[in-house]
Amino acid sequence: MRKWYKYALDQNMRGERFIGTDEQYSECALAMGGYNPDEAYGSKADFFNKYFFGYHLGRLQCYDNFIRGHLSKTDNTISIASGRGAAELFLLEDGYRITCSDLDITEMLYQETLKLFPQFKFHKLNILQSPTPAPYDALLCLSLIYLFDDVKLSACFDNISRSLSPGGRLILDSAGSPDNFLSYLIHECLLKWETAYLLRAKRLLATSRLDGVVTQHHGYRRTDDEIVQHARQAGLKLLDRQDYAFLTDFKRSFFLNKLIAASKVSETALNYLGKHIPYIRMFCFEKVG
Numbered sequence: 681m682r683k684w685y686k687y688a689l690d691q692n693m694r695g696e697r698f699i700g701t702d703e704q705y706s707e708c709a710l711a712m713g714g715y716n717p718d719e720a721y722g723s724k725a726d727f728f729n730k731y732f733f734g735y736h737l738g739r740l741q742c743y744d745n746f747i748r749g750h751l752s753k754t755d756n757t758i759s760i761a762s763g764r765g766a767a768e769l770f771l772l773e774d775g776y777r778i779t780c781s782d783l784d785i786t787e788m789l790y791q792e793t794l795k796l797f798p799q800f801k802f803h804k805l806n807i808l809q810s811p812t813p814a815p816y817d818a819l820l821c822l823s824l825i826y827l828f829d830d831v832k833l834s835a836c837f838d839n840i841s842r843s844l845s846p847g848g849r850l851i852l853d854s855a856g857s858p859d860n861f862l863s864y865l866i867h868e869c870l871l872k873w874e875t876a877y878l879l880r881a882k883r884l885l886a887t888s889r890l891d892g893v894v895t896q897h898h899g900y901r902r903t904d905d906e907i908v909q910h911a912r913q914a915g916l917k918l919l920d921r922q923d924y925a926f927l928t929d930f931k932r933s934f935f936l937n938k939l940i941a942a943s944k945v946s947e948t949a950l951n952y953l954g955k956h957i958p959y960i961r962m963f964c965f966e967k968v969g
């Protein structure tokens with residue numbers, strides 16, 4: 681496991697500042713650009729066009745591809761940490777039986793979601809504190825576990841396992857690329873130096889102002905084995921896994937993004953190299969014993 685940092689410039693400060701991982705619902709919501717309902721809640725088509733198709737470089741479409749191969753429409757399913765719930769609502773529209781849950785939901789988001797999707801169901805659930813009140817056939821956990829250190833991850837898997845009926849399935853997203861040398865080079869070297877020097881110098885030339893650099897401890901990066909071992913300790917056996925999103929980490933870089941846009945050859949080469957750092961690794965586990 682390796683700590684995962686993100687770097688950004690802040691024009692309202694000088695020097696350097698450090699912030700910790702998001703823990704509260706409001707902090708997590710802010711990191712996702714806010715969970716407020718907006719003009720996209722005018723119609724289902726607008727909602728999915730904004731929050732599903734192409735959202736975060738197609739992140740939710742990768743989830744959807746894997747989930748459909750591992751979930752049946754008859755499965756009584758809960759999604760934890762569902763946030764705005766676009767991936768879940770897309771499946772719900774197609775006849776899947778999914779209840780959403782998260783640390784919280786604002787009354788406004790709940791009402792606007794319900795207006796658009798009358799079958800929307802939501803429960804408050806902190807997966808670090810308790811399992812679901814009744815067991816489910818399947819549980820979705822998308823873009824969550826990067827927030828947890830090893831102690832919290834064990835608690836999360838224990839409560840997930842206790843939320844499943846025997847033979848029930850957990851469909852999990854790694855929530856970030858694996859901890860390996862390439863992801864280290866990108867995140868701890870390239871992105872860090874790009875922000876602290878290249879982008880800062882660019883801004884300085886444009887505005888004659890030296891912006892501050894904010895380092896956020898975004899979360900944790902883990903290998904497949906580390907994730908599978910944590911799950912196994914909670915009685916969850918690996919059934920299947922698949923990788924997606926090979927360019928996502930490269931596209932975080934100003935320089936590599938330009939390279940990808942400039943030539944098909946570099947895009948193809950990076951896509952090939954990116955097989956070592958899939959941003960999305962989907963796992964399907966079965967509850968045993």
Ligand SMILES: C[S@@+](CC[C@H](N)C(=O)[O-])C[C@H]1O[C@@H](n2cnc3c(N)ncnc32)[C@H](O)[C@@H]1O
Pocket residue numbers: 703704705708709712760761762763764765781782783784805806807808809822823824827
């Ligand atoms: C990165 S967002 C992911 C939202 C959504 N699943 C998606 O893929 O777009 C992480 C979500 O995890 C939720 N969360 C954080 N800690 C949690 C916990 N202990 N139990 C349940 N949800 C949690 C946050 O409120 C936030 O909505």
